[in-house]
Amino acid sequence: xxxxxxxxxxxxxxxxxxxxxxxxxxxxxxxxxxxxxxxxxxxxxxxxxxxxxxxxxxxxxxxxxxxxxxxxxxxxxxxxxxxxxxxxxxxxxxxxxxxxxxxxxxxxxxxxxxxxxxxxxxxxxxxxxxxxx
Amino acid sequence: xxxxxxxxxxxxxxxxxxxxxxxxxxxxxxxxxxxxxxxxxxxxxxxxxxxxxxxxxxxxxxxxxxxxxxxxxxxxxxxxxxxxxxxxxxxxxxxxxxxxxxxxxxxxxxxxxxxxxxxxxxxxxxxxxxxxxxxxxxxxxxxxxxxxxxxxxxxxxxxxxxxxxxxxxxxxxxxxxxxxxxxxxxxxxxxxxxxxxxxxxxxxxxxxxxxxxxxxxxxxxxxxxxxxxxxxxxxxxxxxxxxxxxxxxxxxxxxxxxxxxxxxxxxxxxxxxxxxxxxxxxxxxxxxxxxxxxxxxxxxxxxxxxxxxxxxxxxxxxxxxxxxxxxxxxxxxxxxxxxxxxxxxxxxxxxxxxxxxxxxxxxxxxxxxxxxxxxxxxxxxxxxx
Numbered sequence: 001x002x003x004x005x006x007x008x009x010x011x012x013x014x015x016x017x018x019x020x021x022x023x024x025x026x027x028x029x030x031x032x033x034x035x036x037x038x039x040x041x042x043x044x045x046x047x048x049x050x051x052x053x054x055x056x057x058x059x060x061x062x063x064x065x066x067x068x069x070x071x072x073x074x075x076x077x078x079x080x081x082x083x084x085x086x087x088x089x090x091x092x093x094x095x096x097x098x099x100x101x102x103x104x105x106x107x108x109x110x111x112x113x114x115x116x117x118x119x120x121x122x123x124x125x126x127x128x129x130x131x132x133x
Numbered sequence: 134x135x136x137x138x139x140x141x142x143x144x145x146x147x148x149x150x151x152x153x154x155x156x157x158x159x160x161x162x163x164x165x166x167x168x169x170x171x172x173x174x175x176x177x178x179x180x181x182x183x184x185x186x187x188x189x190x191x192x193x194x195x196x197x198x199x200x201x202x203x204x205x206x207x208x209x210x211x212x213x214x215x216x217x218x219x220x221x222x223x224x225x226x227x228x229x230x231x232x233x234x235x236x237x238x239x240x241x242x243x244x245x246x247x248x249x250x251x252x253x254x255x256x257x258x259x260x261x262x263x264x265x266x267x268x269x270x271x272x273x274x275x276x277x278x279x280x281x282x283x284x285x286x287x288x289x290x291x292x293x294x295x296x297x298x299x300x301x302x303x304x305x306x307x308x309x310x311x312x313x314x315x316x317x318x319x320x321x322x323x324x325x326x327x328x329x330x331x332x333x334x335x336x337x338x339x340x341x342x343x344x345x346x347x348x349x350x351x352x353x354x355x356x357x358x359x360x361x362x363x364x365x366x367x368x369x370x371x372x373x374x375x376x377x378x379x380x381x382x383x384x385x386x387x388x389x390x391x392x393x394x395x396x397x398x399x400x401x402x403x404x405x406x407x408x409x410x411x412x413x414x415x416x417x418x419x420x421x422x423x424x425x426x427x428x429x430x431x432x433x434x435x436x437x438x439x440x441x442x443x444x445x446x447x448x449x450x451x452x453x454x455x456x457x458x459x460x461x462x463x464x465x466x467x468x469x470x471x472x473x474x475x476x477x478x479x480x481x482x483x484x485x486x487x488x489x490x491x492x493x494x495x496x497x498x499x500x501x502x503x504x505x506x507x508x509x510x511x512x513x514x515x516x517x518x
Contacts, residue, residue, distance in 0.1 A: 004271020015267075041268045041380075066289070066387050068281035069334035070273055074258035077273035085274050087282060087382045095382040099272055105334065110289040127271065 002125050005099075006076040014044045017055070019126050022118045027128060029058040029094065040094040059091035061133060064112040069105045080121075088114055088130055102131040135233045139359030139366030140516070142171025142352035143478040148316040148466035150249045151346035156191050157203035159348040160245045163471075164204045167241070167350040171362055175205040178352070179237035182212045184224035184244040186469035189259050191247050200243060210237075217263055217505030218419060220244065221349065221473025222512035226372055228353045238355045239362075244474030245348035256344050263506055265379055277333040277341050277420065279381060279507045284335050284422035286387035290437070293425065295335065297440035299326035301421040302339045302463055304449060309460020311491050316345045316466030340421040345466030349474035351481070367481045370498075371404030371515035373397060377508035388437075392511035393430035393502065400500070400513040401432075408432030411454050411515075412496040413483045415476035417504040418461040424448075427502055428456070431513070455493045458483070473512065476501040484518050 002011060003019045011019070014030075018041070021028045029040035033052040040058045045051050067086035070077075077083075084100040100114065113133040120126055144167030146159045154162065160183075168175060181204075183197035193199060197213035212231075216223035221244035228240040248256060260276045274282075287293045303323050309315040326339040352362075359366040375395035378384055384391065401407055408431055416431065418424035425439035433454045434442040442448060448456035459465050459479040462472060480499035482488045499516045 005273055007266065007271040009267055066282045066286040068278050068285060068336075069331070070275055070278050070281075071330075071334070072253075072257060072275065072277065072332045073273055074261040074275055075254045076258060078254065080273060083273060085272055085278055085282070087387065095384075097269055097272055097274065097380070097382045110285065 004125065004127050005080060005121050014042055018042055022128055023126050025118050027058045027060050027116055028055050030054065031056050038092070038094060040090060040096055058094065060116040062088040062090040062114055062116065064100065064110055064114060064130070065089050065095065066110060067100060067108060084108070086130060088116070090116070098128055098130050100130040137356040138229045138232045138369050139354055139356065140351050140369070140477060140481050141354050141359050141362045141366050142167040142173065143481045144170060144350040145314050145475060145478050146348040147314050148345045148347035148468060148471070151247070156185070156193065156196055156245050156247045157199050159247065159346060160200040160243050160350070161204055163245070163348040163350040164241065164243060167352050171352040173352065173362065177239055178206065178209060178241040179239050180210040180212070180231065181206050181241045181243060182214055182224045182228045182231070184214045184220040184470040184474065186215055186217055186220045186246055187259065190251065192250055200245060204243070206241070216510040218417070218467065218469050219473055219503040219505035219510040219512050220470040221475065222501065222503035222514060223473065223510065225351070225353070225473060225477055225514060226374060226512055229369055229372060232353060232355050238358045240353045241350065242353055242474060243348065243350045244471040246468035246470040247346040248344045248468060249346050253344065268380060275333060277336050280420035280422055281333040281336045282381065283387050283426065284420070287422060287426065288335065290388050291440065293440035295327060296323065297425065297444055298335070298340055298421040299323055300443045301418060301424045302326045304443065305418060305457050305461040305463040308458050308491055309464025312460045312465055315460040315464050316343050317464050336420055336422070342419045342462035342467040345468045347466060347468040347471045349471045349478050351474055351477050365485055367484050367516050367518060369514060370517050371400040373399030373403065373513040375399070375511050379509060381507055389426045389430045390504065390508035390511065392508040393427060393504065396511040396513040397431050397502070400515050404515040406498060406515065410498050411500045412498050413458060413480065413493040414454055414456045414500045414502065415459070415479055416456055416502040418457055418463050419467060419504070421463070423504065424456065424461070431500070431502060450493055458488070458491050458493060473501070473503040476503060477514070480516050484516060
């Protein structure tokens, strides 16, 4: 299973674990065992230099910090346009980019409570998306 | 203490959709007048620093090698520099360091890019790949999209308006119409700018800079050499550089660029001045919201007051700090590698009093602000007579 609406990067162990869990509706982040820094999306190495990271269940709720409606999409995404991309503040002090569905752009406001759910753009791809909570 | 480095020659190609020239010819179009301006020949150059952001756009691998040879620099050292949209300013900073290290005395800096060989959708795709290809690009975010995220946040937090965004565009087109090197030399009304087609809400077509071809060049020299070469060197008084997180979502604030604040602080300290001393500025207006945030992050006005700053025309000639008096990226165009060098060319003209009908009277201190991506690269340079 590949991650995202589009991408060509190799599916590393980190991304495979993340994507597989996402398919089971679990959002995973990584946490540094040394400095306790949490990463969502996950990283294989900590910015403190440590390579000792462990998986944790991230909260699947948050609120919209900001958003845009992409009308003019990159070549690889034109079939999906227009679409909303937002940044959500996730409970626990994390922040995540994703697409948002289930809300009319004209009624959308910063601060909208959302939940983070798995989405399958097609049979071999998985991504998370935001929808109103 | 670093010693002084001067700019002793400037040159600029016409920016635009330049199907008549490849990147080597555009570079030549900028280098020739830069050497003439300095009264030097290519044989007087010790090395070149060449800023070209992307070979995908040039459709030529290692394009700096082609440019270096074409302008006649065979057998001299060359360095290719890349910092996305801030590539040109990174090239100037690199040349400054090479001269200050005494490795070279006189350096030719060339910034060049060809971007119109590909379709707009392709260009949008190529630029989107400069976002994080693991955790941002897979959601379909574009560069207008990244800045639209900041615009939504700024409008929501500070009440910045649709009209205020468009006012930046109106100003930059007004001055771009007076610049013979600008890509789009035409004025635009506020109504036209407000009503143009949406690219990535809330940003519309007139909020976005142009996709352009072009080149700019400067000759830089050590203090001793600069004084021998010309009676009117323009000195680099301060430099500041910084960077922000790769993932935009990681940033604690989305209404400004932390990299701009940090780079500006370093540059002001090095020059021993403050924002109130700046007589004329070139700032990175890749999108209208970027210019509004730059007013704030560079200290020209308080945080959140950038919209009001343009509404009161404080960034026009006659205002507190005239900004982008050459048309900016919006009207002059934004050939990535050329932009930072083009900023230096304009500011040298302003400080020499050679800017014609766009001259800011008695300009003594000038500032350039060049951003790569969404602040992963930021360069601030301060110049004076």
